[in-house]
Amino acid sequence: MSFLEVENLTLRIARGPRILRAVSLGVDQGEVRGLVGESGAGKSMIGKAILGTLPRAIQVVSGRISLDGTDLQTLPARERRRRIGAQVALIPQDPLTALNPVRRVGPQITNRLVDILGWDRSRAEARARELLDEVHIPDPDRVMRSYPHELSGGMRQRILIASAFAAEPKLIIADEPTTALDVTVQKQILRLIKEMQDRHNTALLFVTHDLGVVSKICQSLTVLYAGKVIEDTDTRSFFAAPGHPYSQALLHATPKYTDPEDSLTPVPQHVIDAVEAEVTDFDKGLGA
Amino acid sequence: MRDARSRVRRPIGLRLWLSGGWITLLIIGAVLAPLIAPHDPLYQDLFAGRMPPVWVDGADPNFLLGTDSLGRDVLSRILYGARLALTVALVAGTLTCLIGATLGLIAGYYRGWVDMVISRLVDIWMAFPPVLFAILLIAVLGTGLTSIIIAIVVIDWTRFARVVRAEAMTQGTMDYVASAQVVGRTKAGTMFAEILPNVLPTIVALLTLEMGIAVIVEAILSFVNLSISTDAPTWGGMIAEGRTSVHQAWWVLVFPLITLFLTVLSFSQLGEGLKDYFDPVLR
Amino acid sequence: MSGMIYEIRDLRLSFPDMAHKPVFGAAPQIEVLKGLSFDVPKGEVLGIVGGSGSGKSTLGRAMIRLLEPDSGTIRFEGTDITHADEPALRPLRRRFQMIFQDPMSSLNPRRRVGGIIAGPLRLQGVQDTSAKVLEALDMVGLPRSFAARYPHELSGGQRQRVGIARAIALRPDFILADEIVSGLDVSSQAQVLNLLEELVRELGLTLAFISHDLSVIRRLCSRIIVMYRGEIVENAPTAQVFDAPQADYTRELLQAIPLPDPDQIWA
């Protein structure tokens, strides 16, 4: 039994198409699982479903999400919110919009501790300082007094990482946390996330469209296409030989400067047709 | 990748139907008032004073919405009042829009010193309290239709200038403006061909909103007797009169009030609805 | 005159720094391009790479004179265009075109695809625009029926093709492509890069391809300029940049790229 269990999760736009199709995946304590797929595949929706922040227009058709063996659906709404707040945290994609531009950085980290965990302010501030130190931010006091626009993108992402780990969550969902960053900064940030995850033994669901990134920090991965799980495997066997033609094609499409001939190959039409047919079959099986 | 993008043309929403329908009805009524109004709006018949609307006991079927204390037909007066209200809305709204939007567009797109001059002017202008401004203007210009229109234009052009400037500024940083420049469009050409169509929905929304505001301003000014000659039927004047006899003849107050309310509401809803309708980008 | 499309010497450009503007008086200037010199021979596909904020877009926009440099010279086919004014540039504009990073903001949302592609043609007085529009759609592999669509009705990759179609419709000599695959999925990236490769070959284009990502440009580009904080730190043939990089920053960039390979040493 993994810490996070998502079973047969199906979502749809109200009176519209399906967005997730019976998705199942699990993340263990201390495990990093990659969630891979093209844009629009439904990666962010899985994260939102777990965090309980699905947009209004999206309906849960069926499925179960459990944390540490507890089915979230069985909890009363308040308790569910409290438990998610205490056990799960998010590292968002865009470090600029995720921080409130008119508030100083310090309170934005400590508020979470004060509001959700009921810590007193001085304890929260001490913890925030300690965390900024952990994510290798020099002069934490100055940074806590800064406004977001006074800091670089990499610095802001470090702050978001610090605040994600602040309340010692059991599970972190990182939604494309390095997509907006330069490669050199991405490398530092990925290392940092990995280091923090190791130290705190957190379960990490790492959403990305980049197989290169997956190969660097994930132990296992789930490949998604049109909201359907195409492949669920461990990283080593995936990169040795992907199990599904679509995953294979995705790997060949990924840029690889060391081997330009075997990279940046568009996914062939017959592969797309085949995987589209799988999706259609799935929908037919459900009578829609 | 499959996605939910669709190519459907949105239906004209209920909001647009209702608000557009009311305004159309009003325009027809105003234009054809001399033909369709059942009575002369100024004709007094003291023996037929305070007749209730037809569906109330003791009504005269000749007066659909009843009569006021001087025996004038309420429906006819509303229809004739619409002529004034709509004239003010149309003329004042359009002039305000032309002046404000043009200045805003130029300031927002050309930037630099032009923007500085226009923005400074707007700031100074807006420092005056508008009601004081209006009364001052009427005092100087005297009452009358032209004065009302001038007062509205002079006070409200800044609203257009400010909003359109901000919008033109955002649009000006978009790459499609740069790409127009890449292919050698002139600065003025770009403003008209690329920027203007993109701020047009905002302008249309502001324009109809402004028309609603003009209707209210006209009603207020005639309510306090600063509008045109007291004989001519105006909604504001009717409301002022109706207020004094609301216990004996509620209809004299209520019908012009409802008409005014529906008209102002319709103008603002029409603006929002048109804005959505003309936006090809589904948000 | 040799076979150079561009000859650029000691190019400098600065922006006013609004964040540090005093209440009265002019804002201090930040130098974004710090004296760049390089040539672009006809038919070359030049890659311009570097981190964000290194000045790539500013350089590109100066080359096609959307921005005016402070000093230095830009020669386009022998003509000095450094400070040329808009009327003087207008006849040149059909010869250098640009494809933008964000196809959503570079395509006017209120125009149909056909109108977007036809715009430049009409402005330059080309006859028979609709045939040219259909031809451009064919060349970028979009169905002709797309001429009637609005930009928001297309996927990201399709929009980028429209941007390419608009740029090639005038048959320019030089195209600047600024981060045009950065927002796309890998498969669409691959398609757009293949399309560009083909067009360069068929139309004999000279292309400058700006990217923050070294890994996508190896196959497309023949020469690469690496920028760091407004300066050129490396300017070399593609193979040399990848196999024997000279500048420390180039090496750092290369080593930071995560290859899809769990055995890569990524330290």
Ligand SMILES: Nc1ncnc2c1ncn2[C@@H]1O[C@H](COP(=O)(O)OP(=O)(O)O)[C@@H](O)[C@H]1O
């Ligand atoms: N607020 C919303 N309302 C309706 N559909 C949405 C909404 N947000 C996203 N979608 C749709 O849900 C699908 C999955 O989106 P998302 O999970 O964001 O994809 P990914 O993160 O994999 O790029 C897409 O087809 C998208 O169009």
Ligand SMILES: Nc1ncnc2c1ncn2[C@@H]1O[C@H](COP(=O)(O)OP(=O)(O)O)[C@@H](O)[C@H]1O
């Ligand atoms: N219009 C502008 N006004 C002021 N500063 C600008 C402007 N455009 C770019 N800059 C600054 O110039 C630098 C280089 O920007 P840019 O050329 O866009 O970099 P790149 O394309 O390599 O990411 C950045 O620091 C940016 O903030």
Ligand SMILES: [Mg+2]
């Ligand atoms: Mg997403």
Ligand SMILES: [Mg+2]
């Ligand atoms: Mg750029």
